[in-house]
Amino acid sequence: MTSRSDVLDEAPNQSPSDDTAPSATLGGERKRSVEQITLLLFIVVPFLALVAAVPLAWGWGVSWLDLGLLVFFYFLGCHGITIGFHRHFTHGSFKAKRPLKIALAVAGSMAVEGPLVRWVADHRKHHKFSDAEGDPHSPWRYGETIPALIKGLWWAHIGWMFDEEQTPQDKYAPDLIKDPAMRAISRQFVLWTAVSLGLPALIGGLATMSWWGAFTGFFWGSLVRVALLHHVTWSINSICHAVGKRPFKSRDRSGNVWWLAVLSCGESWHNLHHADPTSARHGVERWQVDSSARLIRWFEQLGWAYDVRWPSRSRIDSRRVAPDGAAPRGKEPAEAA
Known part of the structure; x- marks a missing residue:
């Protein structure tokens, strides 16, 4: 079952000029071992902080400042991903004035989920082959038995990111590669990661005028925040393609998972999204x-x-599944134009 999205999801196979080559956006079509090791560190370290957060909060408590830093930077990065990387850059759900476009690209980069161009290319490919062969992160990759689904959920949640093969950026995101500002922000991913991780520590230290305040700001506002945001985002790839209600007809197994709605900033209403990808x-x-x-x-x-x-x-109604499980006649979800 292939879920085709809008024209952006099936960007033409264009070869940018040498100065706008995919390598200019940080990373080519094959992932190097150093990238895989760095990725592992960015996954494991924040996750360990997330695990340690519960006993630390129980024993020492968490200050309002640290909680505020966690919440602010969480939703800054989350909306940067959902509004910027996803709805604007990937699907063209709306057009943005230049300052907003740049702000969304930076905010999304601060979620520490990879460079802009690579993120968009992966997601456009996901929509083109959703839950079918070619999908970078379908939980149904290995089959439909319980053991196969467990393996598939792990793949969709984390495993796919360590795959050596990369989505061709010049094929799936030529529009972003041609935009100098977007290409620059994508190349500066390491810088925006440093800013994202460093700001909570700086604010915590200055607010308390102490190294301890800087440390707790970094722990809660950087490490715990990044881990929580990562796993919520990855849950859209895994959980929302394995369970959930499907009131709308899509060409895949995307479902609505209500209990993720607030933390995912609305992304877990995933069934409608795959039924109508360009909807804002x-x-x-x-x-x-x-x-x-x-x-x-x-x-x-x-x-x-x-x-x-x-x-x-x-x-919306034209995309609903009829009571008997079939789409209303003449109202099958149209491929977004």
Whole structure:
């Protein structure tokens, strides 16, 4: 089952000029061992901090400052990913004025989930082959038995990132490679990672005028925050393609997982997203929390975002699964244009 997305998801196979080659966006089509080791460190160290956070909070407590740093930088990076990397850069759900576009690229980079161009290329490929052969991170990769699904969930959650083969960036994200500012931000991923990890420590240290405040700011606002955001984001790849309600017809197994909605900033309403990939709103029912859509609405009202692809009620209904499990006749989800 192949879930085709909009024209951005199937970007033409263009070969950028030498000065805009994929290597210029940090990383080519094969992942080097040093990249894999670095990736492992960025996964393991924050995860160990997340595990240690529970006994530390129980024994020593957590200050309001540290909690505030965790929450602020979590949602800054999360919305940078969901609004910026995902809805804007990958799917073109809205157009952004240049300052907002740059701000979203930087905020998404501070989530420490990889360079902009690589992230977008991987996600466009995911939509082109969703839950079919060619999908970079489908939990159904190994089959449908319980052992196969357990193995597949691990692959979809973390394992796929260590695959040596990389998505061709010039094929799936030529538009970003051609944009000097976006290409530069993608190449500066290490810088934005340092800023993301360093700011909570700097703020904590200055606010308390102590090294201990800097350490706890770094522990909660950097390490614990990054680990939590990583696993929530990866859960969209794994959990939301294995379980959840499927009220809309899509060509894959994407599902809505309500208990991830707040932490994922609305991304866990994943079934509608795969049924209508260019929609700026994923939580389309009145009770479905989607903070990313709310922020896009505010950006639109401020004049920072325009040509927003808000789904109409008729468009939403045309993608619903009929009571008998089949899509309404003549209302099968259209491939986004």
